[in-house]
Amino acid sequence: MLLRPTSFRTLLTVTRKPFGKPEERPLQLSARLETAQRHLADLTTAHEELFAAYERVCGALRSVSDGVQVCDERGNVVFSTLADVIIRDEPLSETMVGQAVRDVLAAAALGRSEFRHVDLYGPPRRTLEVAGKPVSTAADSPGRQLQSRDAVLGTVAVVHDVSDRERIDAIRRDFVSNISHELRTPVGALSVLAETMTSETSAAVLRRLASRVETEAQRLGHTISDLLSLAQIEAAEGPRPELCSIHEVVDQAVERTKAGAAQREVLLRVDEVPVEAVVLGDRRQLVTALTNLLDNAVKYSDPGLSVRLSVQLGADIVIEVTDEGIGIPARDRERIFERFYRVDRARARDTGGTGLGLAIVRHVAVNHGGEVSVRSIEGHGSTFSLRVPAVSSMGTARSIRSASPSHELLNPEPIGPMPLSGAAATS
Numbered sequence: 001m002l003l004r005p006t007s008f009r010t011l012l013t014v015t016r017k018p019f020g021k022p023e024e025r026p027l028q029l030s031a032r033l034e035t036a037q038r039h040l041a042d043l044t045t046a047h048e049e050l051f052a053a054y055e056r057v058c059g060a061l062r063s064v065s066d067g068v069q070v071c072d073e074r075g076n077v078v079f080s081t082l083a084d085v086i087i088r089d090e091p092l093s094e095t096m097v098g099q100a101v102r103d104v105l106a107a108a109a110l111g112r113s114e115f116r117h118v119d120l121y122g123p124p125r126r127t128l129e130v131a132g133k134p135v136s137t138a139a140d141s142p143g144r145q146l147q148s149r150d151a152v153l154g155t156v157a158v159v160h161d162v163s164d165r166e167r168i169d170a171i172r173r174d175f176v177s178n179i180s181h182e183l184r185t186p187v188g189a190l191s192v193l194a195e196t197m198t199s200e201t202s203a204a205v206l207r208r209l210a211s212r213v214e215t216e217a218q219r220l221g222h223t224i225s226d227l228l229s230l231a232q233i234e235a236a237e238g239p240r241p242e243l244c245s246i247h248e249v250v251d252q253a254v255e256r257t258k259a260g261a262a263q264r265e266v267l268l269r270v271d272e273v274p275v276e277a278v279v280l281g282d283r284r285q286l287v288t289a290l291t292n293l294l295d296n297a298v299k300y301s302d303p304g305l306s307v308r309l310s311v312q313l314g315a316d317i318v319i320e321v322t323d324e325g326i327g328i329p330a331r332d333r334e335r336i337f338e339r340f341y342r343v344d345r346a347r348a349r350d351t352g353g354t355g356l357g358l359a360i361v362r363h364v365a366v367n368h369g370g371e372v373s374v375r376s377i378e379g380h381g382s383t384f385s386l387r388v389p390a391v392s393s394m395g396t397a398r399s400i401r402s403a404s405p406s407h408e409l410l411n412p413e414p415i416g417p418m419p420l421s422g423a424a425a426t427s
Contacts, residue, residue, distance in 0.1 A: 067159035067163055069101055070135075073152055074111060084160060093120050097128060101157045104132025108155035111136070125161040125334065132156070153348045178340030178355065179227075186220040226356040230339070233285060243391065244286055246277035246317055249311065253290035257298060266304035266323075268294070271310040277317050278391040281368045286388075289364035289372075290319060292357035293384050297323035315371065318387045327378040336374065337362040361386065 061068050062081055066154035070079040082101065100116040115288035116130040135154040193213050198205055214365050263266040279286070292311075297307040300323065307323040328336060335341045340355035358372075361384075367373040368388045 009200065040111065069105070069157045069159075070103060070154060071109075071156075072154045073154075075105070078154070079336075081201040096120065096128070097159060099131040100128075101132075104130055104157050105155045108132040108134040108157070109152065110134075111152060112402070118362065123334070124163075127166045128162060129160045129162050131158050131160070134198075168340050171230050173342065175339055182340070183220070186216040186223075187215045190220075209255075223356075227358065229288065230356055230363065233367065237355055241280055242283055244279050244283045245317070246311055247249055247273040247275065249286045249290060250311065252287045253294055256287075256291045257294040260295060260300045261307065264298055264301070266298050266301045267306040268298070269306055271306045271308070273311045275313055277313045279317055279368065279388050280391055281388065282364075285364045285367060289361045289386060292361050293319075293321040293386065296357050297321050297325065297384070300325040313390060315390065316387050317390045319388075321386075322381065322383040324381045327380055328374065328376040328382050329353060329378050330407065333374060333376065335407070337372065 025334050058079060058230045061079065065084075067082040067084055068079065069077060069082050071076050082097065096118050096119075099242050100118050104114040104116055111134050114132045115135070118128040118130060120126045120128065132157055134152050135156055154265045190213060193209050195217070197209050197213075200209065207356070244335060250270060254270055256266065260266060294307065294309065301307055302325070305324040307321065310320050310322075312318045332341075362371050365386055365388065368384065370388035372387070374382055375385070
């Protein structure tokens with residue numbers, strides 16, 4: 001009972017009907033007044049219900065994540081939530097989105113449905129779809145073209161943020177392409193090497209070919225191992241709760257990395273780790289994440305440079321890995337934590353990186369209620385920061401051995417300390 005046009009027509013009929021004989025007029029007037037009051041009450045109720053329905057529709061439109069703008073037949077805005085999808089700090093956002101909305105509404109006013117694709121390069125980078133449609137007296141049937149006899153009652157524009165969808169599609173495409181390449185390359189090399197070995201008689205050549213077979217098999221094994229690790233970390237609902245000493249996590253990660261650092265003649269420095277630095281989480285995941293950050297920094301550092309690890313303790317524990325490598329271009333920083341994404345693919349092939357290390361770090365950080373971030377200057381290095389919540393009370397923590405003031409893990413020919421400015425690309 002939202003609209004009662006018959007009630008209003010009845011009210012007009014009652015008030016315009018001529019009176020009868022003079023002696024009957026008081027009774028007739030009283031009856032007409034009662035009828036008019038009843039119809040007026042009906043109209044008031046209908047108006048209240050119509051307003052309530054309007055409020056419900058507006059509330060529903062405000063609750064959706066899309067931006068919506070509705071105009072009447074004269075083009076006046078009667079409802080809008082476009083401000084919710086426009087970044088006020090980005091000057092081009094309001095201009096580009098506003099122009100796209102005006103274009104689709106202008107077409108809708110002429111009875112045409114229009115669509116626009118808007119790319120906002122940010123940061124952050126976003127992709128928006130803007131659709132406009134006329135509101136008419138025609139029955140709402142999908143695909144129906146507006147006819148000339150249909151009256152346009154207004155227009156509506158909807159702005160939908162498809163950034164996540166576009167990003168996921170890009171990740172999916174990259175994943176399929178990269179995993180195919182990562183598996184095909186070592187498998188192809190193994191096939192060629194095996195074929196060569198079957199016809200080779202020189203023992204020295206066979207030893208070299210066998211060494212190559214071992215290298216390619218290890219590369220394939222590392223890729224599969226990282227994929228399985230990433231799948232296990234992503235599938236986990238959360239880390240197994242365990243009090244973990246960051247000092248012990250650092251020691252284990254450094255122990256895993258020092259051989260590679262010595263081989264590449266990179267100085268690995270570890271600052272003093274606060275003895276109170278304890279987190280509640282999965283020790284295995286934390287060691288894996290920190291090992292990946294250190295390994296990543298070492299691989300992208302030239303011989304003679306340094307990689308530094310430091311830990312700051314506050315409400316959160318912040319572990320920073322800084323090197324003096326090649327740095328990361330600004331265009332790549334938003335994607336370096338994606339699977340298989342590499343800043344320098346040629347160098348990644350030389351170092352044997354799988355492109356999964358930083359993706360694993362990100363998932364470990366999320367599993368522990370933290371985050372990982374990067375600061376970088378191209379050509380001058382990068383600093384990766386792993387932030388996880390600290391355990392506030394040490395009453396239940398087990399005894400933790402004291403950390404040494406500072407220790408250095410040197411290559412066979414020690415290199416003295418160097419100024420550290422940060423750096424690394426993605427493994």
